[in-house]
Amino acid sequence: MIYLVEHFYSIQGEGKYLGTPSLFFRFGGCNMKCEGFGCTETSALGVQVVGCDTVYAVDKKHFGSTWQEIDSLDELVKIYHSYTLPIKADIVLTGGEPLIYADSELFVSFIEFLQGKGHRVTFETNGAINVDFEKHRVYQRCVFALSVKLSNSGEPFSKRINPEAIQNIAACAQDAFFKFTVDKDSLISGINEEIKEIIKFAPSISVYCMPKGGSKAELEYHSEAVIEYCKRKGYVYSDRLHIRLWDQNKGV
Ligand code: SF4
Numbered sequence: 001m002i003y004l005v006e007h008f009y010s011i012q013g014e015g016k017y018l019g020t021p022s023l024f025f026r027f028g029g030c031n032m033k034c035e036g037f038g039c040t041e042t043s044a045l046g047v048q049v050v051g052c053d054t055v056y057a058v059d060k061k062h063f064g065s066t067w068q069e070i071d072s073l074d075e076l077v078k079i080y081h082s083y084t085l086p087i088k089a090d091i092v093l094t095g096g097e098p099l100i101y102a103d104s105e106l107f108v109s110f111i112e113f114l115q116g117k118g119h120r121v122t123f124e125t126n127g128a129i130n131v132d133f134e135k136h137r138v139y140q141r142c143v144f145a146l147s148v149k150l151s152n153s154g155e156p157f158s159k160r161i162n163p164e165a166i167q168n169i170a171a172c173a174q175d176a177f178f179k180f181t182v183d184k185d186s187l188i189s190g191i192n193e194e195i196k197e198i199i200k201f202a203p204s205i206s207v208y209c210m211p212k213g214g215s216k217a218e219l220e221y222h223s224e225a226v227i228e229y230c231k232r233k234g235y236v237y238s239d240r241l242h243i244r245l246w247d248q249n250k251g252v
Contacts (some may be wrong), residue, residue: 001069002027002069002101003060003067003070004025004026004068004076005027005057005066006026006057007025007026009022009023009024009089010024012092013243013244013245014142014147014179014208015210016236016238018241020076020090021090023080023083023089023090024088025076025079025092027095027098028058029096029097029100030095030096030097031100031128031129032153032159033154034058034149034155035050035155035208036151036154037053037153041055041056041063043063044063045062049062049063052153054096058093058095073106073110074107077113082086085119087117090120090121090122091122092122094124097125099125101166103132108136113137115141121143123145124145124147124171125147126148127166128148128149128159128160128165130167131169133172139172140172141174143174144173144176145176146169146170146176146177146202146205147178147179147180147181150195151186151194152183153181163201166201167202171205177205177206177208178202179208179210179238180197180209183220185231187226195207209226209235209236209237210237210239211223211225213240215247216244216247217242219239
C-alpha cells in the first residue's frame with residue numbers, strides 16, 4: 001500500500017532542474033520528522049503540528065485521513081492520464097520521503113510506466129534510504145536530488161546521514177546532486193563543516209544550497225546569507241521558486 005498526498009502539474013521550484021515543467025506526486029510518510037525546521041501546520045482537528053514545510057505529508061497521525069490509499073498501478077496511471085503532458089515534462093516523486101516505498105512492486109512499476117512514456121523521473125529524497133539499483137534497474141535511469149538533512153533539522157546524525165546510501169545513489173543513478181537547506185543562523189554556527197563532511201561521500205556531484213523557509217517572508221530573510229555562502233564556497237544557489245511566487249508549498 002502506498003499513500004499519495006497530492007499531485008499537481010507545475011514547474012520545479014528547486015535545485016538543478018528549477019523551472020522545468022513537472023508533474024509532482026507527493027507521497028505520504030517519512031523516516032524522519034525534522035521538527036528543527038519549525039514549520040507549523042494545523043490538522044483538520046485543530047492540532048498545531050511542528051515539522052518541515054511538508055509536515056502534512058509526513059505526519060500520518062494528524063494528516064493521514066486526507067491521504068489517498070493506492071493499491072494498484074491503475075490508480076496512479078489514471079491520475080497520470082488526467083493530465084495532458086508534453087514528453088519533456090519531468091515527473092517528480094516527492095514527499096515526505098518517497099523512497100520509503102523504494103522496494104514496493106507497485107511503486108517500481110509506476111516508475112517503469114513513467115519512463116516508458118518518455119519522462120525523466122526525478123526524486124526529492126533525504127538520501128538516507130538505500131536503493132537496490134541491481135534489483136530495481138528503473139532507479140538507474142532516475143535523477144536524485146539528495147536533500148541530506150543537516151543538524152538544523154533536529155534529527156540525530158546517525159539517522160540523517162547514511163554514507164552508503166549517498167555513495168550508492170551518486171554512483172548508480174543517471175544523475176544526482178546535493179541540495180541543502182541552509183539558514184542564516186546555522187551559517188554562523190558552523191553548518192559549513194557539516195556540509196563538507198557530507199559531500200565528501202560523493203565529491204563528484206554538484207552542491208546546491210537553498211534558503212530555509214516555508215513562507216516567502218522566511219525565505220527572504222535567509223536568502224542573501226545563503227547567496228553569500230554559495231559565492232564563498234563555489235556552490236550553486238537554488239531559490240525556492242514556488243514559495244517565492246506563491247508563498248506556499250502545497251499544490252503549486
Ligand atoms: S526528511 Fe524531508 S520530508 Fe521528511 S521530515 Fe525531513 S524535511 Fe520533511
